[in-house]
Amino acid sequence: MPELPSTPPSPEDHPADHYAGCPCCDRSRISRRWFLLGIPALAGLLSTRLAAGSGDPLTHVVRRRETLSGIASTYGVTVQELAAANRIANPNRLQIGQRLVIPQPAPAFIEYTVRRGETLSAIAARHGTTVAELVRYNGLQRPDRISVGQVLRIPSSGGPAHPQLPSPIRAQVEGPSIARGRWEWIVIHHSGTTLGSARGMDRYHRQERRMANGLAYHFVIGNGSGMTDGEIHVGERWTRQLEGGHLASYQLNQVSIGICLVGDFERRAPNARQMEALEMLVRSLLRVAHLRSAAVTTHRLIHPRHTLCPGRHFPTEAFLATISR
């Protein structure tokens, strides 16, 4: 849901168009103590732990004065990789004592054992790659002769093909040509209401919240009450590439694509069709907006003190894991 700022912004600093507000936001407010750590990390204060079991992930406990970038450089990973592995929306906010998982570089390939009756082209198709790629990767002299039990290396970037958006929606989503760097985040919200539609939200944001560009989100996904279940509405803010109005921060609205799923996920989880639509939409957006999966976040992850949106039953962790594959 759009966020109501705690203090009314001055029109100069924050044009009214950036705020939608929602009666459900107050109900979703929580208080949580966050420590703001902006001072560069001091060498020697690092607290590291290499897990005893080889299967356990490498972790790091945040100490006072450490920054995410300092920790990232210590382990030779990027800030974005570290943020993604730990679902950190705002890299400037770390909690003292917070345990961070240090991501390990993904292997460049997976190993696959050929089974009876399989052909190279079938294996390539199943893993979203090509025969030429497999030939090159495995140095195969005779691609027509692979044997049962033979181990092939398959580039890990290839995976099972993901479901695609229906073509009319895909054309709308992928229509705008977008410069690299135009968008930085994809933020997931719920409406906080059991029923709703893009049209209703647009009217509310335009008339009640006085937002000149109407619908505060770029996309709305229906739940069968007010809109068809799993239906994706592509808003004008997307087709015209306008900033969002779904976050309290003016700066974040400039670079954050907003997706709202109709439903109150404090009460119950989104349904399978909504989640499928969300996955297809997000994958498509990542591609067209030149973003990595670390850019996908939720309203609560980006503003933990202000909101519970998209609700406790939204499967944040599972969804972020899915989208990173």
Ligand SMILES: [Zn+2]
């Ligand atoms: Zn929200």
